[in-house]
Amino acid sequence: MKKYDAIIIGAGIIGCTTSFELAKKGYKTLNIDMLSEAGAGSTINSCAIVRAHYSTYDGVALAYENFFYWHDWENYLEAKDERGPAKLMNVGTILFKTQGHDWQKVLEQYRNVGVKHEEGDMETLKQKMPIYSDKSYYPPAMPDDEDSPFWQDSDKKLEGAIFTPESGYVNDPQLATHNLQVATEAYGGEFLFNSRVVQIMRDEEKVLGVMLEDGREIAAPVVVNVAGPHSFVINRMADVEKGMKIKTRALRHEVHHVPSPVGFDFEKDGAHTSCGDTGIYFRPEVGNNILVGSEDPECERRDWIADPNHFNRNLTAERWKAQVYRLARRIPELPIPSQPKGVVDLYDVSDDWLAILDKSDLKGFYMAIGSSGHEFKNAPGIGYMMGELIDACQKGHDHDNDPIHVTSRYKGYDLNIGFYSRLREINTDSSFSVNG
Ligand SMILES: Cc1cc2nc3c(=O)[nH]c(=O)nc-3n(C[C@H](O)[C@H](O)[C@H](O)COP(=O)(O)OP(=O)(O)OC[C@H]3O[C@@H](n4cnc5c(N)ncnc54)[C@H](O)[C@@H]3O)c2cc1C
DSSP states (O other): OEEOSEEEEOOSHHHHHHHHHHHHTTOOEEEEOSSSSTTOSGGGGOOOEEOOOOSSHHHHHHHHHHHHHHHTHHHHHOSOOTTOOOOEEOOOEEEEESTTSOHHHHHHHHHHHTOOOEEEOHHHHHHHOTTSOOBOOOSOOOTTOTTSGGGSOOOOBOOEEEEESSOEEESOHHHHHHHHHHHHHHTTOEEEOSOOEEEEEEOSSBEEEEEETTSOEEEOSEEEEOOGGGHHHHHHHHTOGGGOSSOEEEEEEEEEEEEOOTTOOHHHHOOEEEETTTTEEEEEETTTEEEEEEOOOTTSOOOEESOTTSOOOSOOHHHHHHHHHHHHHHSTTOOOOSSOOEEEEEEEEETTSSOEEEEOSSBTEEEEEOOTTOOSTTHHHHHHHHHHHHHHHHTTOOTTTSOOEEEOTTTOOEEEGGGGOTTOOOOTTSOSSTTO
């Protein structure tokens, strides 16, 4: 039977940052993925937005820290990928001051953490983004709710905006994951594709390894669940859910592409924008397009998926209209094509929409899950925390009773990994949405 120091289930962006950090520590790692290449799961359809606005101190600190990983991407990787490096598109973020977003809380955390930001009024913003309407329509409504005030003309104005220059998006999330695979391999890490884990091998108290669909068994004293939207399936295989207060499930999500209004180069001059007033986020996309996703406002039905192997991968008219028509409130000259264009994938959502980065009650079995639609950006920092957590616990540290803290690499923040515990109570400071 083949043996490794650590098996990582999943070769998405977080699976690869986790193996990279473990390999750097000298662990002989194996990432196993049922798909044919790295980053082909939910990572491939990520909007890959890198922004700092989260609702807690820990969330803002981790997200801001991660901007600097992306900024320093090639140094961080150490190894060169012949496909070339993924790129951070440093376009900045506009966060509107609106009732639809707890921006006061965000601002307070920006000050506490030291996130570079500017506050501005709508007149100043209009000079930068002449295509944006400055009207307020809150609360957002679905298009079939035609009588809602949201769809009527409004004489209310948005209060203003907060701009964070150190943010943007990563141009190619799958390439970023491939870069990490190469970086991990440079430290001796291995990857096994087209191989589905169907059983977690264990005894009463510890994990022993995994079994694949073809019956092969692979042994390791450490197994890490980084299976994205399949995280709950793997936790059930390991029989560890009963020892968790916070659990995960899969949520279907659509992201749409629409052209920028004629005469405005959104790809070059646009910014990532978070608009709680209309319940959407959007950013520049190649071909002078705008990529738009939902911030999960109350008017929207949540599409929970019981089996992450089977869900509707086609765009639907309902979601297309909901997101694109709301975008047209903010950008009134938006041309709306008759055919929907975009992607469909799953979020791995935890009960409070915050990640679970933890050990489990089964010795040697760890998890980096519950990324809730917002952890692509944090993957490098999460990999670092997982490496430290796993190494310390394997050496006997009692993380449940004495949570491990790490000093973040770039900004020197004290990051408490216990914040992401499976044993936490629901964090009521969370936005309970993709905003984290
Ligand atoms: C539409 C969409 C937009 C998003 N936008 C953003 C954004 O703008 N910014 C941001 O920060 N985050 C965003 N996210 C979230 C981000 O993409 C995810 O948090 C991140 O990609 C998760 O990475 P992962 O490695 O945990 O999971 P995944 O990439 O899903 O990888 C998990 C892997 O595990 C494998 N696997 C599962 N079960 C098994 C098994 N039994 N055996 C073997 N392999 C298995 C899968 O094949 C998969 O490749 C978005 C997500 C989606 C879906």
